[in-house]
Amino acid sequence: MKFTETSYSNRINILAFTDHYVAVPVMVDSTDAAIVVNVDGKKILPAGTIIGGGFLSSLTAKATTQNDADAEGVLLYDVDVTYGDAPGAAVIHGFISKAKLPAAPDVAAVTALRGIKFLV
Template sequence: MANRVRTIEYGNRKEILKFNDFISTVVTVSDEGVQAADGKKIVKAGTIIGGLTKPVLLNPGEFVEDKNTAEKATGAEGVLLYDVDVTNGSREGAMVIWGFIDLAKIPTEPVAEINLPQITFMK
């Protein structure tokens, strides 16, 4: 079997938090439906996420996906804390479930239907 070499780039992470007070939980980010850009599939920090088929907070093994659409908003459970590279398949990430998120630092503004009462979006 051939050895595989994986290159990891180190650098500063994008910070989406307005303040350092937050609570997060580990989630597995699905690679399904993620479009590649420059050969990489990246789910951006600040993406509003929730369980793929059922709530991840009640089902820790559930994959998460982008929920920032009117159709999927009721399944939103939190906000992805850092970029997650799913180029080679699903990967672990951190989902903020309580905290203050800087609207200027997330990829898209939350749709009106998003209801995350323990997360405050601030400008």
């Protein structure tokens, strides 16, 4: 795993209430086919992506995009997986602003994410 530091001019805050949330550490899978290379040649999974992959039941499971009934959390910050798997944080409880997500959550994903309330 290669560690790099990237400065972003602004960070998207997906949380509706920043003082009330629970996030768990995850390892984001760099081989996820849903992650595409951007114009700068980087593979970045954006904050607000609905993720799953079994990371809540297994410490070795990697997080992947999962906007369906198998969703387990929402990515809190952008994660750069250009150089391989990278650590991130998944919100599993809290209030999230639906308007700030990169894609609308599927109805099945909203049902699966019982600890998260999506606000307009």
